Amino acid sequence: MILYPAIDIRGGQAVRLLRGDYERETAYDSDPVDAARRWAGEGAEFLHVVDLDGAKAGEPRNLDAVRRIAAAVECPIQVGGGLRDAESVAALLEAGAERAVIGTAALRDPAFLDRALAEHGDRIVVSVDARDGKVSLSGWTETSDVDVADAVAELGKRGAARFLCTAIEVDGTMEGPALGEIGRIAAATDARVIASGGVGTLADLDLIARVAAPNVEGAIVGRALYERRFTVAEGIAALA
Secondary structure (H helix, E strand, C coil), rough: CCEEEEEEEECCEEEEEEEEEEEEEEEEEEHHHHHHHHHHHHHCEEEEEEHHHHHHHHHCHHHHHHHHHHHHHCCEEEEEECCHHHHHHHHHHCCCCCCCEHHHHHHHHHHHHHHHHHHHHHHHEEEEEEEEEEECCCCCCCCEEEEEHHHHEEEEEECCCCCEEEEEEHHHCCCCCCCHHHHHHHHHCCCEEEECCCCCCCCHHHHHHHHHHCCEEEECCCHHHHCCCHHHHHHHHHHH
């Protein structure tokens, strides 16, 4: 399993939000490149970058930061936030991202998602995030009536090969992952699933590795790394 250190960018800084609330933000690095270099230096195999400004605006706002991160580290990065059209996806990949993470538009614009999958294949990750089991949209500012497992099943039939799934109610809390939700999502698809939200200890990662379905390929960790609950290398060992 892969440990994905998270770098969430807002206002030019590396920050973390509590339960996706833009009013409950903690800033950790004034330059997200510093965070990227730190995680890569500790052995990260892949980085997860979120353009929070872009997610809220509906278009990428931190492509320059993506370029600088991609140039600063040797490990690949996946990036999401505000990707709502083909041009934005192309610009992100040209900026150095290995994977583009599509969220809101995957559910609201089927033609766009189909085109992205046709043009970029495995480089597209579909983010299906949930609050109390229902799909959340527009940078987690809206909650739909769509069940997250149903959404994953439908998107998988349309060709999505990798999903990123966040349980918003535990995101940033370090109180433990939503294992039941992860299991429900993984059971709904044969595609690969990246779990996100709630990891606070090495025991949490060990638990994910032990009980997760075979198609759960990794876990995203943010605040626990920033607050030095454990290192990237220790997290990788726990998932192994």
